[in-house]
Amino acid sequence: MVAVQQERSGREHILNTARDLFSTHGFHQTSMAELATAAKVSVGQIYRLFKGKEDIIEALIGMDMNDRIEKIDILRLRLKAGEIDIEQTFEHLFLLSLRDKDEALSFDILAEALRNRPVGETVSAMCQQFRRFLRDFACIANPHLSGEALDGAEEVILASIFGMGHRSLSLPNLSNECTARRAAQMIVAALKATR
Amino acid sequence: MVAVQQERSGREHILNTARDLFSTHGFHQTSMAELATAAKVSVGQIYRLFKGKEDIIEALIGMDMNDRIEKIDILRLRLKAGEIDIEQTFEHLFLLSLRDKDEALSFDILAEALRNRPVGETVSAMCQQFRRFLRDFACIANPHLSGEALDGAEEVILASIFGMGHRSLSLPNLSNECTARRAAQMIVAALKATR
Structure with missing residues (x-):
C-alpha cells in the first residue's frame, strides 16, 4: 500500500517537473537526463515509472483530459439542475479554454500526436469525449438540430473553443471574460438560427 | 541579375526541402546537416542564404502568410464586385483553412513562436493582417457592428477559422465542404443576430 502510494507520488512529481520543463524548453528539446536532474531523481527511476518520453506525454494528456x-x-450537471442556462454554459466552456496556460506545450503535444500514432490516439479519444458533450449542449440550445446541421454545429463549436485556447499569438484586444461572453451569445444565436 | 536569380532559386529549393523535412520529422528534430543532405547542398551553402533554422522557419511563415x-x-475583391455574397466569402475562408495540409509543421511553428520572440512577432504580424480582413467581412455581414460586439465577432471568427485548420486529430464526421458551408451559415447568422 505504501509502495503504491510512493509510486503514485513519484509519478506525480516527475509529471509535474516534466510539464514545467517541456512547457519552457519544448518536449523534444528536453532530454531524460535533464528531466532527471530537475526532478532530483535518477534516469533509472524515471524509466522504472515510465516507458519513455512518449509515455510521459501520454500521461500528461490524460491528466489534462x-x-x-x-x-x-x-x-x-449545473445546466441540468437549472443553475445556469445554455448561454452561461458556453461562456464557462470558452473561459476554460481561454484560461488555458500551457499553449506552447499543447502545440508540442499536437505536433507529436500527428507524427506518433499512440499519442495521436490518446488525443483523438479525448476529442471524442468533448464532441459528445458539445453535441449535447448544441441540442439543448436548439432541440430541433439533427443530421448534418447538428454535425456542422459540433464542428463550429469545437473549432471555436480550440481556437480560443490558442489565441495569445494573435494579440487579442478583448479580455478573456468579454470574449467568452460575446462568443457564447454568438454561438447560441447561431445554434438557434440553424435548420 | 543571374546571381540574384540563382540566390532566389537556391533559397526556394532549400525552403521547399525544409518544409518537407520539418513536416515529416519536426522542426527541432531536423538538423542543418540533414537538411543539407536532403537538399543536396553543403551546410555552408545553407548558411550563406539563411542565418539559421529560425531564419528558415520565418521564411516559411512569410511564404504561407x-x-x-x-x-x-x-x-x-470578388465580394466587393458582387461575384460572391458574404456567406460564400466565409465558406471559402473556412475551406482555405480546412484544406491546409501542414498541420504538424504549423503546430511546430506555433510552439516555436511562443518560445522565440522573433518567430512570435512574425506570426503575430500575420494574425494582425487576418484580423483586418475578418473585421471588414464581419461589418459587411452586419453594418451595425461596432465596439465590443465587433471585437467579439472578430475573436469568434478568428478562433473558428484557426480551429477548422487543426481538426484532423478530432476525427470529424463531416466533409470539408459540408463543414465550410455549415460554418459559414452559422457565422453569418451569428453576426446578423449580434447587437
Missing part, C-alpha cells in the same frame, strides 16, 4: 472532462461534466 | 493573404484578398 480528465481535469477538463470533469469541469465540463460539472457544467453539464 | 503571403499566399493566404493573397487568396483572402481575392475573396475580398
Whole structure:
C-alpha cells in the first residue's frame, strides 16, 4: 500500500517537473537526463515509472483530459439542475479554454500526436469525449438540430473553443471574460438560427 | 541579375526541402546537416542564404502568410464586385483553412513562436493582417457592428477559422465542404443576430 502510494507520488512529481520543463524548453528539446536532474531523481527511476518520453506525454494528456472532462461534466450537471442556462454554459466552456496556460506545450503535444500514432490516439479519444458533450449542449440550445446541421454545429463549436485556447499569438484586444461572453451569445444565436 | 536569380532559386529549393523535412520529422528534430543532405547542398551553402533554422522557419511563415493573404484578398475583391455574397466569402475562408495540409509543421511553428520572440512577432504580424480582413467581412455581414460586439465577432471568427485548420486529430464526421458551408451559415447568422 505504501509502495503504491510512493509510486503514485513519484509519478506525480516527475509529471509535474516534466510539464514545467517541456512547457519552457519544448518536449523534444528536453532530454531524460535533464528531466532527471530537475526532478532530483535518477534516469533509472524515471524509466522504472515510465516507458519513455512518449509515455510521459501520454500521461500528461490524460491528466489534462480528465481535469477538463470533469469541469465540463460539472457544467453539464449545473445546466441540468437549472443553475445556469445554455448561454452561461458556453461562456464557462470558452473561459476554460481561454484560461488555458500551457499553449506552447499543447502545440508540442499536437505536433507529436500527428507524427506518433499512440499519442495521436490518446488525443483523438479525448476529442471524442468533448464532441459528445458539445453535441449535447448544441441540442439543448436548439432541440430541433439533427443530421448534418447538428454535425456542422459540433464542428463550429469545437473549432471555436480550440481556437480560443490558442489565441495569445494573435494579440487579442478583448479580455478573456468579454470574449467568452460575446462568443457564447454568438454561438447560441447561431445554434438557434440553424435548420 | 543571374546571381540574384540563382540566390532566389537556391533559397526556394532549400525552403521547399525544409518544409518537407520539418513536416515529416519536426522542426527541432531536423538538423542543418540533414537538411543539407536532403537538399543536396553543403551546410555552408545553407548558411550563406539563411542565418539559421529560425531564419528558415520565418521564411516559411512569410511564404504561407503571403499566399493566404493573397487568396483572402481575392475573396475580398470578388465580394466587393458582387461575384460572391458574404456567406460564400466565409465558406471559402473556412475551406482555405480546412484544406491546409501542414498541420504538424504549423503546430511546430506555433510552439516555436511562443518560445522565440522573433518567430512570435512574425506570426503575430500575420494574425494582425487576418484580423483586418475578418473585421471588414464581419461589418459587411452586419453594418451595425461596432465596439465590443465587433471585437467579439472578430475573436469568434478568428478562433473558428484557426480551429477548422487543426481538426484532423478530432476525427470529424463531416466533409470539408459540408463543414465550410455549415460554418459559414452559422457565422453569418451569428453576426446578423449580434447587437
